[in-house]
Amino acid sequence: MQRKKILITGAAGFLGSHLCDRFISEGYYVVGMDNFITGDKKNIEHLLGLENFEFVAHDVTNFIELRGGLDYILHFASPASPIDYLKIPIQTLKVGALGTHNLLGLAKAKKARMLIASTSEVYGNPLVHPQTEDYYGNVNTIGPRGVYDEAKRFQESITMAYHRFHGIETRIVRIFNTYGPRMRLNDGRVIPAFLGQALRGEDLTIFGDGSQTRSFCYVDDQIEGIYRLLLSDYSEPVNIGNPNEITIKDFAEEIIKLTGTKQKLIYKDLPVNDPMQRQPDITLAKKLLGWEPKVERFEGMKITFEYFKSLTEEELYKSEHKDFSSYINK
Incomplete structure (x- = not known):
């Protein structure tokens, strides 16, 4: 029997790999x-x-051509961390808009089913808690984070337009904070930032007073949810994340306990439009996909910390320092 063929964009990234x-x-x-x-x-x-x-090796914001048939497309090409998308804001917008458009055109030509990686950031700084898929969000379109939030919101809109107008089979996963091996250190997200500081023996930096919350999903659970969603028959957005919510301050204290280090907590001003709450309502995922996360946070964090400890000094440096100079003006 011939193998099913799938295109995965952002394949060298954390989730893509x-x-x-x-x-x-x-x-x-x-x-x-x-x-x-x-x-x-x-x-x-x-x-x-x-x-x-x-x-x-290809930039999806340029025309995409593949020989032969294609059954599925997973679109995971996009900067996903604040440090990344604040340094390359235009490229972030382009991959959400032009990249998604190009891939939907490919899906139409190949009659392939396409799943897009959306994000909990479409909810912005939410006024509804926990966040359900029918919540429209509270997003500042012109704020610093808007380049990522609006890229993902547009991505959802054009995907549904292709689904309704062209009859393309589409799936939309709204990903909440995910962690695990292959993350980059110090990319602006909570877990790699804290682990990077712990590895260097630095105090852990909390933005704001630490009362803001996040819900962290281990990568194996996230991948299982995405896999099930792709093979489902549901075309509208589905939250995939771990509803086990924790404050940033409590999480920082967990990191200190995990790493066995003696760091203090230091506090800095909260970034503009940083969301105060993040907790997915996964009722739909449970009902539709029979999915819910299985890996406990302390277990997943231990695996993630051991991964970073196993990296060489050169690999750690590469993980922490990404060169965007060739993309800044594109």
Whole structure:
């Protein structure tokens, strides 16, 4: 029987590389695509040379052409951390708009089913808690974070337009904070920032008073939810995340306990439009997909910390310092 073929954009990124692993293990022929703006070749080196994996170096904001048939597309190409999208705001908007448009055109031409990676950031600084899929959000369109939030909101809109107007099979996953091996240190997100500081013996920096909340989902659970959603028959957005909510201050104290270090907590001003609450309502995912997270936060964090401790000094430096100079003006 011929293998199903799937295109995964952002394949060298955190989630993209884990998705490549999962679909290869399920027997798919995987085409990974990335231009390494935020991705790292190291994340997919173990796949190069496999008979059912092919890598294409390409920027999805440019026209995309693939030979042969195609069954599925997973669109995970996008900067996803505040440090990244604040340094390359235009590229972030382009990958959400032009990149998604190009891939939907490819899906139409190939008659492929397409899943897009949306985000809890479409809810902005929410006035509804926990966040359900029918909540429209509270987003500042012209604030610093708007380049990412609006890119994802537009991405959802054009995907549903192609679904309704062209009859394309589409799926939308709204991803809440996810963590695990292959994250980049100090990319502006809570977990890599805290772990990076712990590894260097620095005090942990909390923005605001630490009362804001986040809900962290281990990568294996996230990938399982995405996998099930792709193969479902549901076309509207679905939250995939862990509803176990914790304040940033309490989480920082958990990190100190986990790492066995003696750091203090230091406080800085809260960034503009930083959301005060993040907790997914996963009622729909439970009902529709039979999915809910299984990995406890302390267990997942221990695995993640051990991953970062295993990196060489060169790998740690590379993880912390990403060069965006060639993309700044694009």
